[in-house]
Each structure stands twice: as structure tokens, then as C-alpha cells.
Amino acid sequence: MSSLSRDDVAKLAGLARIEMTEAELVELSSQFGLILDAVARVQEMDLSGVKATSHPQPLENVARPDVVLPSLSPEDALSGAPAQEESRFRVPQILGEAE
Amino acid sequence: MINKTAAQMADALAKGETTSVELTQAHLDRITAVDGQVKAFLHVNTEGALAQAKDVDARRAKGEKLSPIAGIPLALKDVLAQKGVPTTAGSKILQGWHPPYDSTVVSKLKSAGVVIMGKTNMDEFAMGSSTENSGYGPTFNPWDLTRTPGGSSGGSAAAVSSFEAPLAIGSDTGGSIRQPAALTGIVGVRPTYGAVSRFGLIAYSSSLDQAGPFGRTVLDTALLHEVMAGHDPKDATSINAPVPAVVAAAKSGDVKGMKIGVIKQLQGEGYQKGVQTRFDESLQVLASLGAEIVEVDCPSFEYALAAYYLIAPSECSSNLARFDAMRYGLRTGDVDGASAEAVMSATRDAGFGREVKRRIILGTYALSSGYYDAYYGSAQKIRTLIIEDYAKAFAKADVLVSPTAPTTAYKIGEKVDDPMAMYLGDVATIPVNLAGICGMSLPAGLADEDNLPVGFQIMAPAMQDQRLYQTGAALEAALLTKWGAPILSKAPELKGAK
Numbered sequence: 001m002s003s004l005s006r007d008d009v010a011k012l013a014g015l016a017r018i019e020m021t022e023a024e025l026v027e028l029s030s031q032f033g034l035i036l037d038a039v040a041r042v043q044e045m046d047l048s049g050v051k052a053t054s055h056p057q058p059l060e061n062v063a064r065p066d067v068v069l070p071s072l073s074p075e076d077a078l079s080g081a082p083a084q085e086e087s088r089f090r091v092p093q094i095l096g097e098a099e
Numbered sequence: 100m101i102n103k104t105a106a107q108m109a110d111a112l113a114k115g116e117t118t119s120v121e122l123t124q125a126h127l128d129r130i131t132a133v134d135g136q137v138k139a140f141l142h143v144n145t146e147g148a149l150a151q152a153k154d155v156d157a158r159r160a161k162g163e164k165l166s167p168i169a170g171i172p173l174a175l176k177d178v179l180a181q182k183g184v185p186t187t188a189g190s191k192i193l194q195g196w197h198p199p200y201d202s203t204v205v206s207k208l209k210s211a212g213v214v215i216m217g218k219t220n221m222d223e224f225a226m227g228s229s230t231e232n233s234g235y236g237p238t239f240n241p242w243d244l245t246r247t248p249g250g251s252s253g254g255s256a257a258a259v260s261s262f263e264a265p266l267a268i269g270s271d272t273g274g275s276i277r278q279p280a281a282l283t284g285i286v287g288v289r290p291t292y293g294a295v296s297r298f299g300l301i302a303y304s305s306s307l308d309q310a311g312p313f314g315r316t317v318l319d320t321a322l323l324h325e326v327m328a329g330h331d332p333k334d335a336t337s338i339n340a341p342v343p344a345v346v347a348a349a350k351s352g353d354v355k356g357m358k359i360g361v362i363k364q365l366q367g368e369g370y371q372k373g374v375q376t377r378f379d380e381s382l383q384v385l386a387s388l389g390a391e392i393v394e395v396d397c398p399s400f401e402y403a404l405a406a407y408y409l410i411a412p413s414e415c416s417s418n419l420a421r422f423d424a425m426r427y428g429l430r431t432g433d434v435d436g437a438s439a440e441a442v443m444s445a446t447r448d449a450g451f452g453r454e455v456k457r458r459i460i461l462g463t464y465a466l467s468s469g470y471y472d473a474y475y476g477s478a479q480k481i482r483t484l485i486i487e488d489y490a491k492a493f494a495k496a497d498v499l500v501s502p503t504a505p506t507t508a509y510k511i512g513e514k515v516d517d518p519m520a521m522y523l524g525d526v527a528t529i530p531v532n533l534a535g536i537c538g539m540s541l542p543a544g545l546a547d548e549d550n551l552p553v554g555f556q557i558m559a560p561a562m563q564d565q566r567l568y569q570t571g572a573a574l575e576a577a578l579l580t581k582w583g584a585p586i587l588s589k590a591p592e593l594k595g596a597k
Binding site: 013014017024032034035039040041043044045055056057059062077081082083089 | 338443561
């Protein structure tokens, strides 16, 4: 039986930038054993020599002629901003005080 | 009028027997009367819909050439951006967002004169199979209001099956169109991957997502399919080829001489008795119409569910990184001195629901170094084997078939605390998404034990979507003769309905 401890889940939540309550961490950790057992079935088959598919289509780069096309106005682009200032997105502090 | 098919409504519009304004108003009235119980809609755009209807009527009066479904009202899954209209993808993190642009699907609907009445409820970011994961509460199945309509496009399916809209649009990443169609007794199609533009479709799992049509008949679904599909330079994965002739196929509906493959792995054990019975009966009907039934073996399908629940969460953990509280959507915890990272983490905790968090964490785990090869890498190889199994099967048969879902609609709350039980409901629909091919669900009757709708799934190779409609139309016509009336006539009357 696979498992993920409460601390494992907390580490992953940190990587995914989701602050979680203690109750959420405990609940997820208790559910993960079952889920991981189910998805780990992908390892049951002999997959040596099988190539990986990342996408259902044979993808190639798609380019268009390099001409200017209409795009969003600054007002439209900022229309959903949680905060704005001088026609720019206002974001919380990225660097610490001393930096 | 609202009980007619979209094709009949279009005919009445063309003959001047009704107007789009009348038709739209009748559906808006129906929404007012019954949506308090069904809760299919998150937002009804009454003014916008009536303005659009008035415009189509004016264009028709001037003698303009219009699309075959111009003036028909439609319900749009809230996963597609519509300019100026609230778009949430069922998530609190997007509450109050008004997109500054139209998705390509919406642009196509608008230029075809299709009237968009509103946005329908869904599992948050399309992650779920019951619409219970919506940040705005569940949608209820019109067949039995204590049951789920399926999901994730449960709102769209419930709108069509409760006659609030003749047509609707959903999206299907692991079965999210076909399964709710099955559970509500309507027709739903997931087109070939790349056939419908994903521009403006809020991404869950980019290599699997595809928008598609719902209708009450195969022909109605085809009429919408033809309008929404087609190449789009704004989507790099959009297929640059003509749209398959799905409307013509839906009108011909002939299976004589066709080879129909039954997938051994997608029936029997794990499937509800009444589901299996209706499926077997439909096969007999197809055989009686002159189709040859063959059995095909797809051994890798046994691992499809496991592969899907690694690939989709992995892609979602990356796609949903865009909800960072910086440029649009919710922002919480933005107090003086709080770092961007702290604001981001607090916002994502407040804005995402349980299932979304579960999948982001699972995806983050599956992609982390040390586990990548064992999980995501293996899942990608299973994906190759599934594609190969389909190729072998399609060498023996023109279309493949299975029940759409292993059970009929289940009770609200029944599986919400047991993620694995919920995931198992996607076992028959997921292989189509992993292979990027197309699939349809259409009603096969009611299960004897609970009198709830059963879905019959048809699958065809990439860009052979017309085969779904050809087969579906033949089965639909034969079943209608057998039943004497459309399946939805057996659904209970909703309170408040006229």
C-alpha cells in the first residue's frame, strides 16, 4: 500500500503554492494511499521498448506570418486585475525589504 | 414549442411561423419556471440573449443567408470565455471575472446567429463526474432531483434534458460530455481532438480537453457540431482540414454492411445489470439493421483509468499555475508587507475546492523528480498502447461501441467523499480522450431496476466523426420506432412547469 504522510502532502502543497489547513493536509494524506495504489497500476505492464505519447496528434510547430494583428487594449487587459496602478498590474512585494 | 427538436425549431423560424425572440423568451420562461430546482445555470444573460435574438430576426427579415441553426437558443458551459459575461469555470477563484474576449467557439456561435442564453454549472475546472465539485453548489438531474446529472458538463446536460435549452455546449476531457448525456437521456458528442478550437476554453488538461455539442437528437447535435468545429489559427493544435460531413451523416443514418466492434474490456463485470441489458439490446437492433457485430480486444484499456488519473492531474497542476492572484481573478491576504508568494498561496487555498486541490497535489507529485518516470512517464507509455489497441480494433471495425457509463445516475452525495469510486465511473469514456479520437453517447433506454437513462457509446477514428452520427442516427430511429416516443417523454414533469 502506497502512502503519503501529512508532511509529504505539506511539502507538495508548498510547491504548488496552496496554503492548506491542518485538516486538509490530514484528509489528503489519508486519501492518497488509495489513489496512489490505483494509479500505480500503470507500472504493472511491461513497458520496455514502448515509446511515450505526450499528445494525441503528431505535432509540429505552427507559425504564422509575422504581421501585427489586433490584440487586447491595455484597458481590456487590466479589466480583471485585482489591483492596478498607472495602467499596470499592482502586485504584492516580490523581493524582501532588504533586497 | 420548447418540446420540439432544434431542427424543427429551425424549420419553424425559416418558415416564419415563429421568431427567435419568441423562441428565446419561451426558453427563458422555462428557465425561470424550473431552474430553481434543476440549477443548470450559473448565469442567465436575459438581455444579451434577447438582443441577439432580435438581431437574428432582423437579419432574417432582410433576407440574409443564415446558418441552419440561426436564432436557436443555446446553453454554454461556463468553461468557455464569452466577452463581458461572467465566466467562472465553476470556481470561486474566477468569481466576478468578465473575460475581455470571446473564445473561438463563442465567436463561431455568434456569427452563426446562435443565441447564447447563459452559462451552465460544471465541476470546478471540469474536474469531476457529478457537477458536485462546482464552487456554486450542485446541479440536479431532471429525471430525479435527488441524483446527479453526471459531469463535469452536468449543467449543460440538465439544461437540455429539462427543455431549458434545445442545444448546449460542454467540454470532454475524460467523458465530461458523454457521461452526463448518458445520465440525463440526451445525445452528447466529444469531437476528435483538434476538431474544435480550444482558444478561450479554460484549460484543465490540454492534451485531452475538447469542447463539443449536446442535443436531444442525433441530428440536432450534428447541426451544432458543424457550426462549432473547424480550423482556428489561434489554436496550434487545431486540425487544418474540412469539418467531417456530420449533418449529412445524421440525415442518412444507415448501418447496413457496417462492422461494429464491441470492446471486450468495456462491459460485463462492474457494469450495472440494467445498463448491460439496454446495451446488448441496442446491439441486437444494430444487427437487425444489417450491421455486422464483431468482438475486439483492447487489453491496455484496463490501465486507461490509471494513466488518465496521472496525465490529467499532471497537466492540470501546470495549467492551473496561471491562477496566481496577480492579473485576474480572486486575490486574498494582500495586506501590507505580505509577499507575492504568501498572497498567491492564500488565494489558491481560498479559491480552489477540494477536488481541484487533490488533483493539483497528485499532479505535482507525479511530475516531481524521482517519481516522474514511474508515474507520468509510464502513463504516457500506456497512452501509446491504447492508441495501438484502437488502431488494431479499427482495422476490424468501422466503429467501436460500449456502454457510456457503468451505472445510471447516482445520488447526490453518494460518492463525493470517495474519490476513487467517482473516478471509476469514467472507465469507459477515458480511452477516447487518451487516443484523441471521437465519441458519442446516445440514449439506449431506461434501466429496469431504477427507470433511469442508459447511454450507448459509439467511438470512431480521428476525423471520422461522421461515422458516429451515421451509426447513432440509425440506432436512434430504430429505438424510437420501438419505444413509440422519445425517451425524455418518460421523464417526470418538473414542478412549476406549464
